Amino acid sequence: MRRYGDFDTAEDAVQEALLAAATRWPQDGVPEEPRGWLVQTASRRLIDQWRSERSRRDREALASRQEPPAHEVYGEDDTLTVLFMCCHPALTPASAIALTLRAVGGLTTAEIASAFLVDEGTMAQRISRAKRTIEASGEPFRPPSPEERPARVRLVLHVLYLIFNEGYTSTAGAELHRAELSDEAIRMARLTHRVLPDDGEVAGLLALMLLIDARRLARTTADGELVPLAEQDRTLWNSAQIAEGTAILDDAMGKPPLGEYRIQAAIAAVHDRAERAEDTDWTQILGLYELLEQLTDNPVVTLNRAVAVAMAEAPEAGLLVLASVDERLAGHYRLDAVRAHMLEMTGDTEGAFLHYRAAASRTTSLPERRYLSMKAAALRQGGTEPPAAA
Amino acid sequence: MARYLMGVNFESGVVDTPMEEWKPGEIQAHLDYYRALSQELRESGELVQSEILTGPDLAKIVTSDGTTPVVTDGPFQEFKEWLAGFQVFDVESEERALEIAARLSAVPGPDGVPTQQPIQVRRVMDDRIDDAEGMHEYLETAAGKR
Numbered sequence: 001m002r003r004y005g006d007f008d009t010a011e012d013a014v015q016e017a018l019l020a021a022a023t024r025w026p027q028d029g030v031p032e033e034p035r036g037w038l039v040q041t042a043s044r045r046l047i048d049q050w051r052s053e054r055s056r057r058d059r060e061a062l063a064s065r066q067e068p069p070a071h072e073v074y075g076e077d078d079t080l081t082v083l084f085m086c087c088h089p090a091l092t093p094a095s096a097i098a099l100t101l102r103a104v105g106g107l108t109t110a111e112i113a114s115a116f117l118v119d120e121g122t123m124a125q126r127i128s129r130a131k132r133t134i135e136a137s138g139e140p141f142r143p144p145s146p147e148e149r150p151a152r153v154r155l156v157l158h159v160l161y162l163i164f165n166e167g168y169t170s171t172a173g174a175e176l177h178r179a180e181l182s183d184e185a186i187r188m189a190r191l192t193h194r195v196l197p198d199d200g201e202v203a204g205l206l207a208l209m210l211l212i213d214a215r216r217l218a219r220t221t222a223d224g225e226l227v228p229l230a231e232q233d234r235t236l237w238n239s240a241q242i243a244e245g246t247a248i249l250d251d252a253m254g255k256p257p258l259g260e261y262r263i264q265a266a267i268a269a270v271h272d273r274a275e276r277a278e279d280t281d282w283t284q285i286l287g288l289y290e291l292l293e294q295l296t297d298n299p300v301v302t303l304n305r306a307v308a309v310a311m312a313e314a315p316e317a318g319l320l321v322l323a324s325v326d327e328r329l330a331g332h333y334r335l336d337a338v339r340a341h342m343l344e345m346t347g348d349t350e351g352a353f354l355h356y357r358a359a360a361s362r363t364t365s366l367p368e369r370r371y372l373s374m375k376a377a378a379l380r381q382g383g384t385e386p387p388a389a390a
Numbered sequence: 391m392a393r394y395l396m397g398v399n400f401e402s403g404v405v406d407t408p409m410e411e412w413k414p415g416e417i418q419a420h421l422d423y424y425r426a427l428s429q430e431l432r433e434s435g436e437l438v439q440s441e442i443l444t445g446p447d448l449a450k451i452v453t454s455d456g457t458t459p460v461v462t463d464g465p466f467q468e469f470k471e472w473l474a475g476f477q478v479f480d481v482e483s484e485e486r487a488l489e490i491a492a493r494l495s496a497v498p499g500p501d502g503v504p505t506q507q508p509i510q511v512r513r514v515m516d517d518r519i520d521d522a523e524g525m526h527e528y529l530e531t532a533a534g535k536r
Binding site (some may be wrong): 117369 | 434438480482511516517518519532
């Protein structure tokens with residue numbers, strides 16, 4: 001669009017380019033510069049289209065005026081535009097994720113399918129459908145207008161966070177491609193940060209990803225079993241990445257208004273700063289959760305604040321905070337898990353056992369279920385009650 | 391995204407007549423409905439797996455203490471309770487899973503009347519660790535967006 005200024009034609013060309021990418025990359029392999037290639041292909045197809053529409057004289061006149069710009073000059077801005085398009089409000093999160101990974105991430109359909117545990121055909125359908133949805137929306141290939149921009153940036157950040165989360169929460173035994181997802185999310189967040197350096201939440205998300213990803217190796221055992229934060233071997237944390245994330249966060253804090261990603265990143269930074277679990281500054285974490293709670297009306301934030309209260313003050317105080325979200329989080333396994341932990345801290349082993357068992361039966365995560373079952377079993381050691389099934 | 395298994399047994403819903411007694415056109419309509427629905431859900435990228443199981447006649451029960459296994463015919467549960475087939479869907483939300491199940495249940499029988507066959511919906515467990523510090527997954531469900 002920047003080169004040709006023809007909205008409709010540019011939009012068609014990008015659609016075709018995305019389609020070309022989808023069909024050629026599996027055969028030809030991903031080009032070294034997928035982003036540049038995408039825009040180049042779009043440009044080529046535009047030229048093809050015009051060749052069939054104009055007279056030879058017009059074509060020659062047009063071609064002589066065009067000069068292919070250097071990759072570095074336009075690559076990132078146009079990639080960001082493609083990213084905005086992929087994170088279209090009409091798409092479901094799953095569709096936006098798949099399309100983003102395909103068009104911006106440069107992953108093959110097979111790689112994306114493998115990461116999301118579906119077969120290639122299913123994933124190909126999702127991506128096609130996503131493209132058709134964008135086509136049907138009539139969205140031209142251009143960056144969002146100043147009015148649209150904040151909402152669209154939020155969408156991009158959300159999709160990138162979901163991709164990161166998908167990669168980060170996969171277990172150690174999973175496919176290599178799932179770790180690649182977190183890396184891909186970080187790469188795209190870096191790109192977004194480079195193009196939008198004044199957006200504090202973009203920087204906040206990048207910092208959050210770096211600070212959380214830094215703990216990756218310590219988070220699971222080789223068998224994919226869960227290692228909670230308090231028990232992690234912190235020598236396995238990536239200190240260089242922690243330093244980088246902290247620096248980006250510090251810089252971003254100076255760009256009001258403060259948002260959720262930066263506060264979450266700050267909480268992660270406080271955890272990452274502690275050499276041992278017992279050195280964690282829970283008072284500061286508590287303050288940050290209080291801030292986050294003011295920004296979002298989210299009971300899970302209150303749940304996490306309850307944990308901070310239990311650690312900074314006393315478990316009894318934490319239990320009081322929990323009571324305030326009993327209704328809103330009823331039946332959610334994490335409420336039982338957190339309550340169980342706090343009851344264990346107060347010495348109520350019977351109550352803790354019941355809630356660990358309830359949490360184990362309600363979680364949909366296998367590693368979590370094993371962890372919670374073992375916690376319940378440990379409390380029952382020597383008792384007559386059999387441990388919960390793993 | 392979460393995966394759900396939807397199972398169908400031999401419970402008939404509101405239709406009492408066995409399929410052998412339906413008119414051929416009715417059987418065709420029944421199969422066409424399933425075919426069209428599967429096609430639609432394959433194209434949407436939601437249908438992951440679809441299996442029809444062989445019947446109780448071919449079923450076996452195997453038990454073993456680590457030495458020679460014991461193989462018998464069975465299990466001898468009521469015929470109606472036998473799992474006839476299942477499909478696995480990968481969907482955005484439980485609401486969507488239930489929506490699909492409702493369409494499966496409404497497959498037509500004699501006179502084109504929806505059979506209302508019961509569909510058992512089971513969430514498939516995830517190999518993933520739930521994200522303890524992040525909340526955005528929950529944010530979405532809490533706000534009713536999924």
